[in-house]
Each structure stands twice: as C-alpha cells, then as structure tokens.
Amino acid sequence: MALIDDTKEILGELIAFPTVSSDSNLELIAHAxxxxxxxxxETRVLVDETGSKANLFATIGPERDGGIVLSGHSDVVPVADQDWSADPFAMREADGRLYGRGACDMKGFIAAVLAVVPLFASRQLSRPLHVCLTYDEEVGCLGARKLVGDLAAMDIRPSLAIIGEPTEMRIIEGHKGCCEYTTVFRGLEGHGSVPDAGVxxxxxxxxxxxxxxxLREVLKARTPDGSRFEPPWTTLQVGRLAGGVAHNVIPGLASVDWELRPVSEADRHFICEQVDAYVAGELLPAMRAVHGSAEVVRHVIGEVAGLEPVDDNEARRIVAALTGANxxxxxxxxxxxGLFQQFGMSAVVCxxxxxxxxHKPDEFVEISQLQACIAMLTGLAGKLAAA
Structure with missing residues (x-):
C-alpha cells in the first residue's frame, strides 16, 4: 500500500476520535x-492531573540528546452551531480533498507522521526521532507547556522541533505570542442615588x-526595527467588559477580558508591569479609600510564547533542504x-x-498537501539514516 493510502486510512481513524478540547483525548493517544x-x-503517555488528558512522547532510534521532534496537537475545536454538510467526525473524500474536523488542523500532519514512522523504524538512525502528540493546544497550549516540563524532569533534550500546523508546507520561522487575561474588579454595591457611598x-x-x-498606542512606538509581522507591533485588544445588575444599583463586580499578541517577551513584561503599576498606584488607593476590602486581580488565562525568528536555526535549514524552500x-x-524554542530547541512550523x-465547517486538507508532507518526512528518514 502506498504511503498516501496509509495516510488516508490513518487520518480517517484519527478524525473518528472526537477530541474536542473540552473532552478527553485518551483514546486517540492510546491508539497512536x-x-x-x-x-x-519507546512510548511515554504523560497524563495530566485530571486523568482525562495526556501527551504522547515516543522515541525511535538511539536514546540520547539531540533528537528531532515531530509534533502535533491532538485536540480540535468544537463543531457545535456549525453547518457541516456531513458528519464532521467521519472522514470523506471528494475532489482531491479529505474532509473532517481536524483534517488540516492538525490530524493530517499526525497521520502522515504515523504513516512514515515505519520507514524510520526500519533504519539505523543517527539521532533520535521523537513523535509528540499534545492535548489542549486550542485552549492555551496547555499540553505542550506540561510536556516541556516533563521532558526537563526526565532530562530529555531534543535539539529541534517541526510543528506540523497547516502552513501549506511553507516554512514558518516566527509568530507572535498570545496572552489572555481577565481582570476582576470587586467594589462595593449600593443604591444608585448615593454613588459616592459605593465603589x-x-x-x-x-x-x-x-x-x-x-498603552496600545505606546506599543506602536515600540515596533522593532525590521519587524516582519502584520501589523509589525505588539497588538492589544479588549474582548469583553461585563458588570452591573440594574440601572439604579452601584455595581460591585466587573471584569475585563483582554488579550496581548506580543512580538517579544519584553513587550509582554512591559504591558503587565504598566497595568499592574496603574492598579497599585491609582485605582486601588481610590477604591480602598471608600471600601477597604476592594480589590483588582489580573488573572492569567493563558500566556503562549511566540516563536522568535533567529539567524541560526537548524530546524529551518533541515526543512528547507527537504522541501526545497528558498x-x-x-x-x-x-x-x-515558541514553547519548544524556550526549552532550547530550534523550531519551525511546517x-x-x-x-x-x-476551525470552519467542512474543514479539509488537500491530498496533494499530504503528499508533499510525506515527501518531506521520507526525506527526513533518509537523512537520518544516511548522516
């Protein structure tokens, strides 16, 4: 059977596991x-504290540092309230495409990896090949954050990672981070006729x-020279402000959901320091002058590191040689x-x-894209065997 046929069969099996982030991924992990x-x-199933989610870290080849990680997340976004033309968890093929939830994001890559793994396993590899499947990428990269901690604890140190998010097989060497926060304000309720008596x-x-x-405007002035992002600066936006119960009641509780997409860790630190200083220096003193128990708390919902482009990137060199990208x-x-990069690996997304x-209804991946991915992976198998 051709590798593309194996990949199709495996992808159908993976799509059939409804691994929406709110649900368990244990069956898919056990299958893989x-x-x-x-x-x-050598397979390591690393279960989270709830017992309902797990990462998979599998190794083929010599047990030593310097391995190559092929990584994909096992979770998918929900299908609720989406208008699918067929069952989203039953793969179907039409017009050179394979349809199903997760087909491109990112079970297609995982299927190609699993289809090509026998090639790696049949050869004497010069360095380890690690297959990594994570949980809860779609809700804050929770699995990958736990994984790098587990690898550090086990003293496993791969040297590079290829993350197979859908890029049309282009090499991606950089992306912004994504930081989400909810800031909660607790004041003092009261009658609307005496607003000064409440907070x-x-x-x-x-x-x-x-x-x-x-601060959003200040970030524009901090744009790094030569930034290739669009827009080139760190962005900040408010997604939701909620509070209050009636026209004539002083609201005692409110919350603000906001996000930051930093081009650098320095910008993330700058914004958090600035807003926390504003709260401590201006807001809280004014609130507590009326009500001593008033508080403002910034909750971190998720802080996902960006992938910073670097001049020396072994992952980029290897993938460019395999794909012919210029x-x-x-x-x-x-x-x-970015989490793999912070752990000390060179990394690209491809x-x-x-x-x-x-994330759309009738999500699909082109079969030609899977063939291009298979070609890259078979080339990697040859490279590791020949090096």
Missing amino acids: ADRLGALGA NAVEYAVRYVTRLME GADVVSFGTEA GPGSIAQA
Missing part, C-alpha cells in the same frame, strides 16, 4: 501509542480599559513552537493544509 509501540518505539466596579473597569488603550515566513496565528480551512 499502540501503533508506535508495535514498531518498537463602582464598572467605572474602575472603564478606567482600566482606558489605560489599556493608551525562504521562511512569519504568521499571525499562534502555535506551540505542515499540510491551509490555516484558512481551520
């Missing part, structure tokens, strides 16, 4: 671990948002790559399918 274990891979949480939330908007791009969407299809 069994397949890899049968080929002689209006909504009004202080508005003042907070105003400060965020001021350059590398940056993108606006986030991935787990995988089959288009991000334009991700």
